[in-house]
Amino acid sequence: MRRLPLVLASFCVLATATPARAEDDDLNRTVTDLSGQAGAKEKDSRGAAKVEISQMRGWLDAALNAIKEDSKKKARRMFELVRSQLKLVDSLIALARAKDELSRLERERTQLKQALGKERSQLDEKRAQLRALKINEGKK
Amino acid sequence: MRTLSVFLLALVAACASAPKPKELLDLEELRKARSYASAQRAQAALVQESDADHKKAVEAWESSELDLAKDHALLATIKLRMAVAIVEEGAARQSAEGVRKEIAGLRRERQEAQARIREADEQLRLHGKLAAARKAAQDKEQQLTEAQKREQEQRALADAQKKVAEAQLAMKLADTVEASKHAATEYAAAQALLTKAEASLKAGNATDASATAEMAKGKAESAYSAARATYLAAKKQAERQAQNQALQKDAAGVGGVTVKMKTSGDTQQLILPVLDLFKRGKSAPKPEKVVILNAIAQLLKKYPDYPVIINGYTSSRVAKSQQYVVSYARAQAVATHFASQGVNLKRMATSGQGSESPIAPKHLTANDRVEVILLYQ
Numbered sequence: 063m064r065r066l067p068l069v070l071a072s073f074c075v076l077a078t079a080t081p082a083r084a085e086d087d088d089l090n091r092t093v094t095d096l097s098g099q100a101g102a103k104e105k106d107s108r109g110a111a112k113v114e115i116s117q118m119r120g121w122l123d124a125a126l127n128a129i130k131e132d133s134k135k136k137a138r139r140m141f142e143l144v145r146s147q148l149k150l151v152d153s154l155i156a157l158a159r160a161k162d163e164l165s166r167l168e169r170e171r172t173q174l175k176q177a178l179g180k181e182r183s184q185l186d187e188k189r190a191q192l193r194a195l196k197i198n199e200g201k202k
Numbered sequence: 203m204r205t206l207s208v209f210l211l212a213l214v215a216a217c218a219s220a221p222k223p224k225e226l227l228d229l230e231e232l233r234k235a236r237s238y239a240s241a242q243r244a245q246a247a248l249v250q251e252s253d254a255d256h257k258k259a260v261e262a263w264e265s266s267e268l269d270l271a272k273d274h275a276l277l278a279t280i281k282l283r284m285a286v287a288i289v290e291e292g293a294a295r296q297s298a299e300g301v302r303k304e305i306a307g308l309r310r311e312r313q314e315a316q317a318r319i320r321e322a323d324e325q326l327r328l329h330g331k332l333a334a335a336r337k338a339a340q341d342k343e344q345q346l347t348e349a350q351k352r353e354q355e356q357r358a359l360a361d362a363q364k365k366v367a368e369a370q371l372a373m374k375l376a377d378t379v380e381a382s383k384h385a386a387t388e389y390a391a392a393q394a395l396l397t398k399a400e401a402s403l404k405a406g407n408a409t410d411a412s413a414t415a416e417m418a419k420g421k422a423e424s425a426y427s428a429a430r431a432t433y434l435a436a437k438k439q440a441e442r443q444a445q446n447q448a449l450q451k452d453a454a455g456v457g458g459v460t461v462k463m464k465t466s467g468d469t470q471q472l473i474l475p476v477l478d479l480f481k482r483g484k485s486a487p488k489p490e491k492v493v494i495l496n497a498i499a500q501l502l503k504k505y506p507d508y509p510v511i512i513n514g515y516t517s518s519r520v521a522k523s524q525q526y527v528v529s530y531a532r533a534q535a536v537a538t539h540f541a542s543q544g545v546n547l548k549r550m551a552t553s554g555q556g557s558e559s560p561i562a563p564k565h566l567t568a569n570d571r572v573e574v575i576l577l578y579q
Contacts, residue, residue, distance in 0.1 A: 139273045146280040153287035160294035167301040174308040181315040188322035195329050 089129050089137055096144045097122055103151045110158035111151040118147045220266050225275035226259050232279060237286045244292065245285035252281035358408035365415035366403055369396050372422035376429065381422075384429030384436075392421035446470065446578055449505050453576075456501055458494040472576040474498055475561065476536075480570040483520050485531035487539065495536060498574050499543035508576040510550045512537050517569035518557045530554025536572045 100122065104115050125140035232238065233256070242249045259274030373396055376382075381389040395418035402411035453461045453472055462473040476498070479491045487495060502510060514533030516525045533552035541547045562568045 143273060143276055146277055150280045150284045153284045157287045157291040157294065160291045160298065164294045164298045164301065167298050167305060171301050171305050171308065174305060174312065178308055178312050178315060181312060181319060185315055185319050185322060188319060188326060192322060192325055
């Protein structure tokens with residue numbers, strides 16, 4: 063019976079310590095997960111959202127520090143920022159791709175216009191040749 | 203008093219809110235941009251979320267919870283930027299779609315232009331082919347024309363050669379009538395023209411050669427025509443002279459006869475007197491004298507173109523009234539004898555001259571004679 067208070071105390075310690083450790087693990091997993099996603103985005107972005115990704119990494123570092131300092135609330139706020147930033151990066155990548163595609167199309171359009179201009183000139187020249195030939199034939 | 207002032211300052215400082223965090227200021231700047239209005243229309247839900255976060259940030263700032271205000275401001279900024287990015291992406295995609303359509307239109311135009319260029323090229327190719335065919339036809343026609351021209355030239359040359367040969371022949375013909383002598387002017391002109399024609403032919407000038415040769419031929423023919431009559435007359439005269447000379451020679455060869463020649467105007471008379479041919483008063487030739495008559499008959503036969511006059515004579519011993527009768531009978535008798543020897547009777551004319559033109563004293567029997575006279579010019 064003498065040991066009972068000790069057992070209870072240990073139980074209480076364990077009971078309170080286990081959820082806290084589980085939450086830390088969850089936060090750490092979240093950091094890992096978000097870091098992975100950030101790395102993937104960085105590869106995918108091809109420099110399109112460099113600043114945003116750098117900012118995101120700063121927030122992940124801040125989240126880790128917050129976890130270390132046991133400031134879980136702050137860590138979660140950082141996570142929310144990172145998650146939002148990931149979506150922003152997605153949007154920026156999509157925007158960059160759309161702009162790239164637009165630029166590519168505009169270049170193609172310019173090239174086509176130039177080629178068409180040349181071909182129209184060629185056509186005009188050939189038609190002029192034909193007209194001259196017909197006029198000369200008429201003279202004969 | 204001094205303590206009160208410090209207290210009041212501390213109170214004002216405590217009541218005054220903290221300065222807005224940079225993130226919040228940046229957000230508010232962003233919200234003023236034109237893109238915010240566009241995002242509000244196109245991405246209303248996201249902008250509303252941003253607005254909510256902005257509101258929370260302002261509230262946190264007002265509550266001096268600066269970290270929280272900063273985080274909410276960042277969240278609001280991210281969402282607003284996302285909305286703007288989505289709107290811009292949409293606009294870019296829309297522009298891209300427009301450009302794609304334009305590109306499709308340009309491609310169609312290019313295809314049409316290329317098709318027209320091909321058509322024009324084909325037409326130009328056909329024109330080129332046509333021009334080449336025309337040139338080939340022209341060349342062929344030219345070759346044909348040249349060949350025809352050469353053939354014409356050769357034909358003209360052959361024609362000229364023929365005409366020159368004809369002119370040469372005409373000249374030779376003219377030579378046969380001694381046109382150089384009898385039609386000297388025409389002949390000389392013909393000769394000069396022929397020389398010129400031959401020179402032109404040698405120089406290959408067929409037209410000139412042909413024309414000149416024709417003229418030469420004409421002149422040569424004229425010379426021939428002009429000379430022919432004179433030449434023939436001269437020839438005939440020469441022949442006649444030769445014949446006359448032969449006749450005189452042959453006549454001189456007749457025995458018992460002394461040939462006499464007499465000219466009466468243009469007419470020459472070769473007289474063969476046969477003396478003492480008849481007995482007195484008789485008209486039959488003495489038999490011994492017949493041989494002379496036969497020789498004369500042979501002479502007359504040898505020269506059958508000469509007209510013959512037979513004049514009969516008597517001596518004065520025959521009665522005057524009988525002289526012409528007897529002399530005529532004598533001429534007739536001699537003509538008959540000649541006819542019997544084969545002399546054509548029609549060429550002989552007879553006459554009785556009586557005792558006229560005695561060749562000896564009147565009574566001599568030598569006057570009983572005939573004179574066979576051959577006439578010629």
